[in-house]
Amino acid sequence: MRPLEGLKILDLSRVLACPFASMILAELGAEVIKVEQPGTGDETRGFEPVVHGDKGDVSAYYLAFNRSKKSVTVNLRSAQGQEVIRGLAAQSDVLLENFPTGTLKRYGLDYETLKPLNDQLVYVSCTGFGMTGPYAHRKGYDTVFQAMGGIMSLTGERGGGPVKPGLPVADLTSGLWVAIAILSAINGRHTSGQGSHVDFSMFDGQVGLLSLAAARWFTLGEVPERLGTEHPGRIPSAAFECSDGKWVQITGSDQHWKPLCELLGLQAWATDPTLLKNADRLARREEVMQGLGDAIKKLSQEELCRRCDAVGVPAGPILDVDEVLGNEHVAEREMVVKYDHPLIGEFKGLRVPFRFDGLDDPKAERPPLLGEHTEEVLSRVLGLKPAEIDALRTQRAI
CATH class of the missing domain: 3.30.1540.10 (formyl-coa transferase, domain 3)
Structure with missing residues (x-):
């Protein structure tokens, strides 16, 4: 048994931060029902780089953040599609969304509307700047949050300009914050007996990472300068x-x-x-x-x-990516996993890095094809008959 078996997550999120969070929870055993737009799906299905397979092409970007999920296509702009989401939310433990502030309220899919249907629902809203505050309706991407959250000002060579880290740090760490929020709210539900609404701002998440830089400011009034790889308070x-250029x-x-x-x-x-x-x-x-x-x-x-x-x-x-992925310790710890995909055959990914004694370890399963589980989920969770599912398809609700 994996740690999160029995937990059902309705995932309305797209792109990176929240899909990363829900993938982690899926591989820890949660059932993640990923809701995607009919016809196109999560926009990252079209992102570079592309894996070319004998039976079709797939985005490696999508593969990296959507393993082990079930894909259901629902048109959120359709009244019938909105009703499908309300039905799924009524049967879920968690609803995860990262739409711009106010979007789901227009569709009747906000927390206040869904709460009467399921008072134990943990509803997590991940937005750029939160549900309140002067920036609430502002748009942003990973690098914008890096810039405004301080990390970019700290990164770069001494005397040089700001530099972004080599990975989408704001997105990835936001995914970890979201996973922590979900698990915290679920645990809190055991005590309170009811669900909650989590308002998470990716900007707040970056400010929360300032840690040592903030401590130096609070203590010394110091605005840290860029020092390259040097530590502001430790030598060496x-x-x-080295002599070989490494x-x-x-x-x-x-x-x-x-x-x-x-x-x-x-x-x-x-x-x-x-x-x-x-x-x-x-x-x-x-x-x-x-x-x-x-x-x-x-x-x-x-x-x-x-x-x-x-x-x-x-x-x-300091290892390059190819050196890391070929490293003997990485191999011994089985950090690289493989799965079979129906369009591209065998593909690799990186495992969720936990080992459990007394529970089953995380399990990496392939990402879903678009809408692959629509009929199965609607029939099993909502009890819809084949004719009812066909009607929804005719109405372009799914």
Whole structure:
């Protein structure tokens, strides 16, 4: 048994953040019914890159965030389609949506309308800026939230301009926030006996990640400057270039300073009482970083990592994506999973990274074809007869 078996999620969301959240919960055992627009589906079904198969083409973007779900097509602009959603919501534990603020209210699918149908429903609204506040009706994407939430101002080389991280951090972390919100609300329902409405703002989610930067502002009134891979409050903590042009990230505390200096041949620094404490090294940042960099530049990446491992200094090679996915530890931990898809054959994905003792581990199943489960879900959950489903199709409600 997987941890979330028995939990039913009605997923009206599209694109990345919320589909990522519902995929995680699906692979933990929840039944996720993904509602998509008839004919086109989630717009990411048309996103690049495309996997070309013998029986058709599929978006790898869609595949990455929609495994293990059931696809039902419903026209939310149709009165009959809206009634289908109300029926499914009445039988669900969770409804997840990421429409612009106010959209579902116009369709009669907002929390206040659905609550009388199912007072235990956990209704999660994920919007750009939340249901309230001066930005509530503002539009935004991942990079906009990165920009406005502060992370982009912190990212980049010293003295250079702002840089976005290499992954859609705002979308991905919002998906994790949403998953936490759903599980929290479900647990709260066990105590209160009733559901709730969760108002999650992706902008709020990014502000909530400022953590150390916010603590420095609250404590020191400091607006952190961009430092590349360096840490504002710890030395050593940075990426260093090696003799072979490859890079290693070293992050250590006071107890690592002496062994690091010794493995680098910096004997004088290893015993210098004015460098034993982090605060003292911070005061001499330029000198210390230059000295470490010069010493490390004499060693290859492999040799530096070997020496660090031998004396317990935390260090790791900076790996490209292909190196990560081919890494021996990644293979041993079975982080790459495979599934068979009816259009493209075997394809790979990344597993939900949990291992359970006493419960079954997450299970990765293929993403659904558009509308693949419409008839099965409507007949099983709503009890509709084949003729009734055909009528809905004729009315273009599904």
